[in-house]
Structure formats: structure tokens, C-alpha cells
Amino acid sequence: MAGILSLVRRIYLSFYNWIVFFGWFQVFYLAVKTLKESGHEHVYDAVEKPLLLAQTAAILEILHGLVGLVRSPVSATLPQISSRLYVMWGILWSFPELRSHILVSSLVISWSVTEIIRYSFFGTKEAFGSAPSWLLWLRYSTFLLLYPSGITSEVGLIYSALPYITESGKYSLRMPNKWNFSFDYYYAGLVALGIYVPGSPHMYGYMLGQRKKALSKSKKE
Amino acid sequence: MKVLVVTRSGKELIKGGLQLNDSATVADLQEAIHKRTRKYYPSRQRLTLPVQPGSKERPTVLHYQKSLSEYTKGSTSELTVVFKDLGPQVKYSTLFFFEYLGPLLLYPIFYYFPVYKYFGYKEERVIHPVQTYALYYWCFHYFKRIMETFFVHRFSHATSPISNVFRNCAYYWSFGAFIAYFVNHPLYTPVSDLQMKIGFGFGIVCQVANFYCHLLLRNLRSPSGNGGYQIPRGFLFNIVTCANYTTEIYQWLGFNIATQTVAGYVFMVVAAGIMTNWALGKHRRLKKLFDGKEGRPKYPRRWVILPPFL
Numbered sequence: 001m002a003g004i005l006s007l008v009r010r011i012y013l014s015f016y017n018w019i020v021f022f023g024w025f026q027v028f029y030l031a032v033k034t035l036k037e038s039g040h041e042h043v044y045d046a047v048e049k050p051l052l053l054a055q056t057a058a059i060l061e062i063l064h065g066l067v068g069l070v071r072s073p074v075s076a077t078l079p080q081i082s083s084r085l086y087v088m089w090g091i092l093w094s095f096p097e098l099r100s101h102i103l104v105s106s107l108v109i110s111w112s113v114t115e116i117i118r119y120s121f122f123g124t125k126e127a128f129g130s131a132p133s134w135l136l137w138l139r140y141s142t143f144l145l146l147y148p149s150g151i152t153s154e155v156g157l158i159y160s161a162l163p164y165i166t167e168s169g170k171y172s173l174r175m176p177n178k179w180n181f182s183f184d185y186y187y188a189g190l191v192a193l194g195i196y197v198p199g200s201p202h203m204y205g206y207m208l209g210q211r212k213k214a215l216s217k218s219k220k221e
Numbered sequence: 222m223k224v225l226v227v228t229r230s231g232k233e234l235i236k237g238g239l240q241l242n243d244s245a246t247v248a249d250l251q252e253a254i255h256k257r258t259r260k261y262y263p264s265r266q267r268l269t270l271p272v273q274p275g276s277k278e279r280p281t282v283l284h285y286q287k288s289l290s291e292y293t294k295g296s297t298s299e300l301t302v303v304f305k306d307l308g309p310q311v312k313y314s315t316l317f318f319f320e321y322l323g324p325l326l327l328y329p330i331f332y333y334f335p336v337y338k339y340f341g342y343k344e345e346r347v348i349h350p351v352q353t354y355a356l357y358y359w360c361f362h363y364f365k366r367i368m369e370t371f372f373v374h375r376f377s378h379a380t381s382p383i384s385n386v387f388r389n390c391a392y393y394w395s396f397g398a399f400i401a402y403f404v405n406h407p408l409y410t411p412v413s414d415l416q417m418k419i420g421f422g423f424g425i426v427c428q429v430a431n432f433y434c435h436l437l438l439r440n441l442r443s444p445s446g447n448g449g450y451q452i453p454r455g456f457l458f459n460i461v462t463c464a465n466y467t468t469e470i471y472q473w474l475g476f477n478i479a480t481q482t483v484a485g486y487v488f489m490v491v492a493a494g495i496m497t498n499w500a501l502g503k504h505r506r507l508k509k510l511f512d513g514k515e516g517r518p519k520y521p522r523r524w525v526i527l528p529p530f531l
Binding site: 175176177178179180181182 | 403404406408409410480481482483484
């Protein structure tokens with residue numbers, strides 16, 4: 001019984017990782033193609049569908065961690081996925097004025113390259129039992145560049161969105177109301193920006209530690 | 222007897238160990254360790270009996286009032302204890318005082334001072350009666366808590382790591398400001414007069430009940446700080462293990478019925494969650510201790526914290 005369950009788990013995770021890999025590959029391909037042919041202003045429109053799908057699918061990964069299907073701690077995946085979903089749905093999708101910004105291209109490229117490597121790494125591991133050392137190296141080295149470029153894009157886009165947030169009043173609740181509650185999406189944006197200040201060095205440091213562990217372990221084998 | 226004190230990594234904390242009377246207590250041992258190590262005053266020390274490596278069982282913690290011979294299992298005249306530094310400690314009364322001081326001082330600031338000017342609102346505002354009563358209710362509540370801390374509660378010799386001061390103050394002070402902001406807001410919408418009266422009336426009754434619960438709990442413990450567990454009895458304790466938490470939660474419910482803010486309800490839910498966690502632990506401990514065997518009474522069937530739910 002345990003053997004069959006573990007096999008089902010492997011098949012499910014292989015499917016999951018390769019399907020999402022394909023989604024991100026589409027994002028990357030369409031982004032580069034559009035950059036070459038039409039320019040950075042059109043990148044969002046070209047990648048919107050696969051981007052929204054592939055990134056939102058990542059919610060499943062929180063579930064995987066919770067039920068113990070994968071080893072990654074929920075404490076590490078939850079902040080990562082939340083920030084991605086916030087930037088994608090809460091900023092880019094909600095405020096079309098930002099879509100022609102050049103930072104959208106750097107964002108989409110940083111995210112898609114990282115995810116292509118990450119999902120193919122896990123997809124290979126689940127399907128074949130192990131991943132080639134060059135893929136392991138890529139997984140634990142590309143973040144050195146892509147974290148800074150991705151974070152800069154995210155912060156830049158949130159910052160650029162602020163005037164549009166105030167102007168539109170979207171997602172904000174004003175008083176007076178029966179429940180004496182108010183929520184200002186603009187201030188929430190400022191708080192989000194504030195979180196990046198301690199959050200980014202923390203995540204980068206965590207990945208540096210993971211890199212050391214993973215690459216030294218593979219050297220020993 | 223000779224006592225060897227080692228750290229969890231196996232190193233000897235005190236070279237050569239300590240020599241103590243055979244009749245010495247754990248407290249005496251703690252004093253001796255303090256004398257030799259200066260930095261580690263007794264409340265910072267956690268002393269346990271060593272466990273077999275790989276064993277999953279929880280180590281036995283040495284209780285300060287017990288005699289050392291109780292832990293040597295009679296046979297040897299040498300005892301090895303494992304030392305852990307709990308970090309700088311503060312008294313519970315100190316911790317409680319600071320965490321309650323915040324809400325007591327911060328809330329009136331939102332009522333009396335033109336704070337909302339800095340949030341972009343006009344300075345003139347109308348103050349509704351409910352807002353004034355809420356101020357009195359809130360301040361009375363935290364004043365009561367501080368008084369109970371110094372005059373009612375009997376702490377079981379326990380201290381708390383100093384990091385808890387920051388954590389607990391962040392919790393109380395943030396929620397205090399969060400609720401004060403909305404209740405005293407210039408655009409605050411009051412509920413009906415009847416609802417306000419029901420809310421505050423119910424809340425006051427629960428606060429009085431809560432105080433009585435604290436008195437009953439106090440009388441379970443002797444002034445010498447014995448710290449042992451007793452089955453709570455009398456008043457609501459006959460039906461609920463943690464009647465003190467029950468009355469506290471319902472008291473906040475009263476406040477929220479009267480003031481009706483999302484912020485107040487969120488605070489109540491979070492506080493109820495925290496207290497439920499504590500209540501479950503206490504209930505289990507009591508049931509385990511009072512199992513009805515060897516002459517011990519059996520813990521009666523009771524609600525844990527919130528009848529009719531838990």
C-alpha cells in the first residue's frame with residue numbers, strides 16, 4: 001500500500017512540476033519574442049494568460065507542504081508565493097497603467113528563468129530519481145543575479161503603482177460604515193515596501209545557506 | 222554528595238563538580254551554581270536529569286523545592302545534572318505590568334488628543350457617549366489587570382525570558398492602538414443605545430466574575446509559592462476548567478457588542494485563540510495529574526474553556 005501511494009505521489013508531482021514548467025517556458029518564450037518584435041510595452045499583454053496561470057498554480061505548493069507531500073517548510077514557501085501573488089494580481093493585473101513599464105519585462109524574465117530552472121529540477125528529480133549536477137548548480141546559482149533583478153522589479157512596480165492606487169481608491173474601505181473599519185490599500189502598499197527592507201536580505205541569505213548545503217553535499221557524493 | 226554539572230553538549234560547566242550536603246535541595250544546588258558562575262542566577266538555570274542519547278522521552282526537570290536525593294534514585298552519592306541557560310529573565314509581574322501599561326496609556330491618547338489631524342481628518346469632531354463609556358471601560362479593564370498583577374495573582378516562582386517582554390508588548394500595544402484608533406475615530410458610527418447598554422452591562426458582569434475567579438485561583442496556592450496543582454473548585458470552576466479565561470473572553474464580547482468595530486472583534490478572536498491553547502494545556506495537565514489512581518482524586522468532567530463549544 002505504501003509503495004503504491006509513494007508511486008502515485010511521484011507521478012502526481014512529476015506531472016505538476018512539468019506542467020507548470022511548460023507554463024513558465026511559454027512566459028519566457030513569449031516575453032523574449034515580444035521584446036524583439038514589438039518592444040517592452042507589449043510584453044504584459046503577450047504573457048498575461050500563461051503568467052497568471054503558472055503563478056497562481058503555485059498555491060498548490062503551499063498545500064503540498066501542509067499535507068507533507070513535499071519537504072519544503074510552509075514558513076519558507078508562504079512568504080515567497082504571497083509576494084508573487086500580491087505583485088501579480090494586486091499590482092500588475094489591477095492597475096493596467098503599469099503594464100507598459102519596462103520593469104514588467106525585467107520582472108517577467110527574472111521570474112520565468114528562475115521558475116523554468118526550479119520546476120525542471122524538481123520535475124527531473126521526481127520523474128527520474130535525481131537531477132543532473134549542472135541543473136542543481138543552475139538552481140542554486142542563478143538566484144544570485146535573479147533575486148536582485150526580480151526584487152528590484154517588484155519594488156519598482158509597487159512604488160510606481162502608488163499614485164494609481166490613491167487615485168482609483170481600489171480595494172480600499174472608507175469610514176463611516178456600520179462596522180467602524182477602514183482599509184487603505186495605499187498604506188498597505190507602503191507596508192509591503194517596508195517588508196522588502198528586512199525581507200530581501202533574509203531571503204537572499206537563506207538561499208546562500210541552501211546553496212552552500214546543496215553544492216557541498218553534491219561534491220561529497 | 223557530589224554533583225556534576227554539564228551543558229547539553231556534554232562539557233562540564235563547573236570543573237570538578239560541586240560538593241553539597243546529602244540533604245541539599247535543588248534550590249541549594251542552584252545557589253551553588255550561581256556562586257560559581259556569577260552570570261547564571263537561579264531563575265536562568267534549567268536543570269534536567271540526563272537522558273539516554275537517542276531516547277525520545279522528555280528530560281525530567283529538577284524542581285527547586287525538591288531534595289537532591291529524590292533524583293539520585295537513592296543508590297549513588299553522585300548526581301549528574303544537565304544545565305541549560307534560559308537567558309536573561311524578568312519576573313512575571315514585571316512582564317504583565319509593561320504589557321498592560323501600553324493599552325492603558327495609548328488608548329486615552331486617541332480619545333483626548335487631536336491624533337486624527339495627522340491622518341488627514343478635520344480637527345473638530347463629535348464625541349458620542351459610547352466612546353466616552355468605552356474609554357472608561359477599557360481603562361478600568363487594564364487598571365484592574367495591573368492591580369491584580371500586584372495584589373491578587375500568586376505566581377509560581379516563575380520568570381519569563383526577557384524576549385517575551387518585547388513580543389508581548391508588541392501584541393498588547395499594537396492591538397490597543399488598533400482598537401483605540403477605530404473606536405475614537407471622528408467618523409465612528411455608534412450602535413443603538415440599547416445595544417450599548419447590553420454590551421457594557423454584560424461586560425461589567427463578566428469583569429466582576431473574572432475578578433472573583435482570580436480570587437478563587439489565588440486561594441488555591443499557598444503564599445509560600447508552592448506552585449503545585451490543585452483542582453479548581455467553586456463558582457464557574459465547577460463547570461469550566463479555565464473559567465477565568467471564559468469570563469475574560471465574554472468580557473471582550475461585551476465591549477465589542479457595545480462598540481462594534483472589526484478591530485475589537487479581531488482582537489477578541491485572537492485572544493480567545495491564545496487562551497484556548499493555554500486552556501487545553503492546563504486541562505490536559507490536570508486530567509493527567511488527577512487520574513483517580515493511588516488515592517488521588519479524579520478530575521471531574523468539565524468544559525475546557527468555552528461552553529457549549531469546547
